[in-house]
Amino acid sequence: MADRKLRKQILQAASACMALFGVLALYIVYLTTWAAEDLSSNPLNMRSAAARADIWRGTIYDASGTVLAETADDGTRRYPFGKMMAAVTGYNGENIGSTGVEGHANRALLGLTDDMQRMGPLAQLLQTGRGNDVRLTVDANAQKAAYEGLAGRRGAVVVLDAETGAVLAMVSTPAYDPNDIETNWKVLSKQADGALLNRCVQGLYPPGSTIKPMIADAALTEGATDEKEVFDCTGTLDVGGGHTIGESHGEVHGKVTLRDAVTESCNVTFGTLGMRLGDAKLKKAYERFGFAEGIGEDIVMEQSHLPDFGKLSNGDQAQVAIGQGTLLVTPMHMALLADAFANGGRIMKPYLVQQVVSPNGMVVSETQPSVWRTATSPEMAAIIDSYMERVVEKGTGRAAHVFGVRVTGKTGTAENPAGADHAWFIGSADLPKRKIVFAVLVENGGGGGTEAAPIARRIIESLA
Amino acid sequence: MRKWTLMLAPIGILIAGLMVLYLKAHPTIGAVRPELFLGLSYFPWLAAAILIAFFVQGVLIHRGMDHLIFPTVLLLASVGIVEIARLKPALLAPQLRWLCIAMVALLVVLRLDSCIKRALDYPYLLGIACVGLLGLPLLFGTEIGGSRNWLVLGPMSIQPSEFGKILIVLFLAAYLSDHRRVLTLPSRRILFLRLPPVRFIAPLICIWSMAVLMFVVERDLGSALLFFGIAVIMTYMATGSRSYAFIAIVFIAAAAAISYTAFGHVRVRFDIWLDPWQDPNGQAYQVVQSLFAFAAGGVWGTGFGFGHPGFIPEVHTDFIFSAIAEEMGLIAALMIMACYIMIFWRALQITLACSREREMLLGAGISVLNLMQAFIIIAGVTKFLPLTGITLPFVSYGGSSMLSGFILLGMLLSLSKEQKHG
Numbered sequence: 001m002a003d004r005k006l007r008k009q010i011l012q013a014a015s016a017c018m019a020l021f022g023v024l025a026l027y028i029v030y031l032t033t034w035a036a037e038d039l040s041s042n043p044l045n046m047r048s049a050a051a052r053a054d055i056w057r058g059t060i061y062d063a064s065g066t067v068l069a070e071t072a073d074d075g076t077r078r079y080p081f082g083k084m085m086a087a088v089t090g091y092n093g094e095n096i097g098s099t100g101v102e103g104h105a106n107r108a109l110l111g112l113t114d115d116m117q118r119m120g121p122l123a124q125l126l127q128t129g130r131g132n133d134v135r136l137t138v139d140a141n142a143q144k145a146a147y148e149g150l151a152g153r154r155g156a157v158v159v160l161d162a163e164t165g166a167v168l169a170m171v172s173t174p175a176y177d178p179n180d181i182e183t184n185w186k187v188l189s190k191q192a193d194g195a196l197l198n199r200c201v202q203g204l205y206p207p208g209s210t211i212k213p214m215i216a217d218a219a220l221t222e223g224a225t226d227e228k229e230v231f232d233c234t235g236t237l238d239v240g241g242g243h244t245i246g247e248s249h250g251e252v253h254g255k256v257t258l259r260d261a262v263t264e265s266c267n268v269t270f271g272t273l274g275m276r277l278g279d280a281k282l283k284k285a286y287e288r289f290g291f292a293e294g295i296g297e298d299i300v301m302e303q304s305h306l307p308d309f310g311k312l313s314n315g316d317q318a319q320v321a322i323g324q325g326t327l328l329v330t331p332m333h334m335a336l337l338a339d340a341f342a343n344g345g346r347i348m349k350p351y352l353v354q355q356v357v358s359p360n361g362m363v364v365s366e367t368q369p370s371v372w373r374t375a376t377s378p379e380m381a382a383i384i385d386s387y388m389e390r391v392v393e394k395g396t397g398r399a400a401h402v403f404g405v406r407v408t409g410k411t412g413t414a415e416n417p418a419g420a421d422h423a424w425f426i427g428s429a430d431l432p433k434r435k436i437v438f439a440v441l442v443e444n445g446g447g448g449g450t451e452a453a454p455i456a457r458r459i460i461e462s463l464a
Numbered sequence: 465m466r467k468w469t470l471m472l473a474p475i476g477i478l479i480a481g482l483m484v485l486y487l488k489a490h491p492t493i494g495a496v497r498p499e500l501f502l503g504l505s506y507f508p509w510l511a512a513a514i515l516i517a518f519f520v521q522g523v524l525i526h527r528g529m530d531h532l533i534f535p536t537v538l539l540l541a542s543v544g545i546v547e548i549a550r551l552k553p554a555l556l557a558p559q560l561r562w563l564c565i566a567m568v569a570l571l572v573v574l575r576l577d578s579c580i581k582r583a584l585d586y587p588y589l590l591g592i593a594c595v596g597l598l599g600l601p602l603l604f605g606t607e608i609g610g611s612r613n614w615l616v617l618g619p620m621s622i623q624p625s626e627f628g629k630i631l632i633v634l635f636l637a638a639y640l641s642d643h644r645r646v647l648t649l650p651s652r653r654i655l656f657l658r659l660p661p662v663r664f665i666a667p668l669i670c671i672w673s674m675a676v677l678m679f680v681v682e683r684d685l686g687s688a689l690l691f692f693g694i695a696v697i698m699t700y701m702a703t704g705s706r707s708y709a710f711i712a713i714v715f716i717a718a719a720a721a722i723s724y725t726a727f728g729h730v731r732v733r734f735d736i737w738l739d740p741w742q743d744p745n746g747q748a749y750q751v752v753q754s755l756f757a758f759a760a761g762g763v764w765g766t767g768f769g770f771g772h773p774g775f776i777p778e779v780h781t782d783f784i785f786s787a788i789a790e791e792m793g794l795i796a797a798l799m800i801m802a803c804y805i806m807i808f809w810r811a812l813q814i815t816l817a818c819s820r821e822r823e824m825l826l827g828a829g830i831s832v833l834n835l836m837q838a839f840i841i842i843a844g845v846t847k848f849l850p851l852t853g854i855t856l857p858f859v860s861y862g863g864s865s866m867l868s869g870f871i872l873l874g875m876l877l878s879l880s881k882e883q884k885h886g
Contacts, residue, residue: 017808021838
């Protein structure tokens with residue numbers, strides 16, 4: 001029957017159509033699942049960037065609520081302190097990525113959490129149009145004092161809360177201005193050790209005499225000397241092989257105890273101790289104080305460059321004990337060394353982000369202070385701390401003295417192949433509100449006692 | 465009661481979707497006040513659309529017609545409206561207005577179904593009218609969006625090809641049912657092909673040529689493909705002859721090859737399809753962005769209102785499927801496709817229940833036309849086939865498309881009444 005034939009033909013054609021439609025559906029399944037990852041990561045795909053641009057990036061505050069970085073109404077990022085805070089805030093640019101807190105706290109500032117991406121539309125329930133605010137540990141006044149103290153010289157300042165490890169100031173100069181970094185990017189990115197380098201955590205310098213408190217600790221701990229031994233400083237130390245180590249400015253300290261040697265920064269005494277300790281014990285000391293390790297998370301600190309322990313000559317051992325030779329450290333690490341003696345032997349883990357606060361004021365996360373490592377015993381720390389106090393009272397660090405405040409310290413004047421000596425000052429100050437530790441470095445600045453210690457004094461006064 | 469509950473889905477999507485957009489635009493608490501709601505510019509049209517929709521369903525139930533297809537079509541339309549409201553808020557009121565007009569047109573078609581059936585008695589008149597309508601843009605056409613297939617009449621611009629497809633289905637149904645037996649009469653053999661006398665297949669050749677002409681001159685590749693495809697499939701349905709299908713494929717292949725070598729715009733479309741990554745920021749920008757949209761959506765979508773479909777040019781018309789897939793994911797994309805299949809399946813049931821050949825062919829033609837149009841554009845935006853600009857039936861923004869879709873729907877539903885009586 002014709003009718004039946006027609007029906008059959010209609011059904012045949014219809015089945016073909018539906019089969020084609022089914023193939024198309026399978027193709028779409030493929031497209032949205034298997035092919036999706038490649039397409040999403042395609043550099044031409046602007047969608048993830050657009051999704052981030054949609055979110056109102058949160059504000060960065062200092063410890064007292066001063067704005068350090070905020071998003072303006074036109075969507076641009078403003079940094080009221082500019083260069084002064086650059087080492088803390090870092091920058092955030094569409095084409096140049098982000099560093100500093102902008103980089104570390106990027107996801108918090110955007111209000112993203114880790115497992116949101118896999119949640120599809122449900123993620124929108126958790127996603128707000130405004131990212132979280134970040135409250136830092138930084139004190140804008142201390143930061144200002146440090147930045148102004150450097151007065152345009154190249155250098156770095158790190159100030160920490162001795163008991164918590166909270167970063168109170170972190171300055172690196174020369175600095176870039178995060179407000180217009182994107183336009184200056186080409187010039188900045190070509191400078192080998194320029195403004196983009198955060199000297200506090202990435203700059204490696206010989207520590208010079210600021211390492212002596214640690215050597216004193218090692219010598220006492222290892223029994224290489226005791227507090228009563230008297231060293232005879234003749235101004236030079238023969239380290240064998242025809243080499244000698246001298247005192248700066250040709251000084252002669254005469255008969256000194258370990259305490260006097262720290263106060264006067266006596267190279268002869270510490271060179272002698274370095275040779276007495278030898279490779280293994282020196283290495284042990286450096287490891288005990290964490291110089292073989294870096295730090296991650298919000299403070300990305302490089303590990304130090306340690307000498308090739310095990311192959312050192314007597315001269316090298318003496319050099320390592322006075323912070324010279326191939327030993328290179330970061331200013332942050334020197335502040336942590338100061339913390340070991342100011343905080344009863346325990347080095348606190350440094351951190352910058354105190355709180356992440358949601359737009360409606362809820363605290364999303366709060367950083368709890370933690371001990372990075374126990375470097376030495378409380379008794380030993382107290383001895384070295386008293387030595388360092390005497391440095392500021394009577395020794396090379398008198399320029400850091402602040403009336404009515406107990407300040408400890410150690411100066412350093414580090415020889416280096418780049419030019420004039422680096423001026424160092426590390427130490428602590430017992431302020432009414434809190435105890436702080438600090439490390440000040442002025443690149444090629446000259447004497448630590450005359451160039452770096454006054455900056456420390458300025459910072460202490462700003463926080464007092 | 466079950467006949468009415470189907471209406472809940474489209475109305476629910478419509479109201480919920482518009483509410484979401486309203487709340488997104490007014491995030492402050494206390495902004496939802498009845499008087500503000502009534503003051504919305506689209507509110508009268510929304511209310512009218514809902515009322516007319518219920519009225520249409522009432523008519524369908526009352527007259528004993530199919531009451532499943534209309535709510536499904538409405539479901540597609542409401543998804544489209546909600547997405548248009550999110551993409552181009554200014555076009556929400558016009559689209560709601562077009563939906564109202566289209567539903568009224570549907571009622572008119574239901575009322576005039578006997579006239580339409582009578583029109584099937586004059587196949588050649590229908591054919592000439594169709595050619596005339598499609599020829600209009602050649603004479604008076606305006607180019608919009610790269611296709612010279614628009615007629616601008618005062619404030620309105622209409623796409624004659626959208627209405628041409630109604631006429632072509634009517635013509636094919638009338639002509640093929642009249643000449644079925646002649647066309648299947650094997651009077652001549654050329655190689656392995658069995659062909660009837662030339663004068664019988666001449667009208668078919670004419671339709672095919674017209675499709676190619678549109679392809680080339682009006683640059684309306686989508687409509688051309690649609691017309692050609694519907695002609696081939698309806699011919700096969702009527703005759704069951706594979707020779708026609710074969711000839712048709714040879715014909716389109718030759719036409720495609722010639723236009724590929726002769727016309728730049730055809731070549732561009734084809735090259736984009738083969739490799740969109742040659743020129744992802746130029747010619748292939750739209751397709752590449754559409755692919756990114758599908759990838760961004762994944763299985764669950766980014767969430768309604770949270771995607772970035774705005775990267776795709778013309779997203780509210782031809783590329784609306786990409787926007788839906790981005791924001792509502794694979795789930796919604798497959799559900800939309802399932803809706804087309806359900807409409808198709810139900811339309812086939814109506815078709816197969818018809819008693820007269822021409823009505824059967826008419827029903828089959830309308831069913832296939834709808835599915836094929838959806839197929840062509842979905843395949844285009846996913847790079848399954850070369851992209852050809854055409855609307856997604858009932859979903860895309862566009863008055864002509866909505867109106868012609870509902871007129872075809874009306875004709876189909878009229879056939880469903882037939883099955884009750886005879």
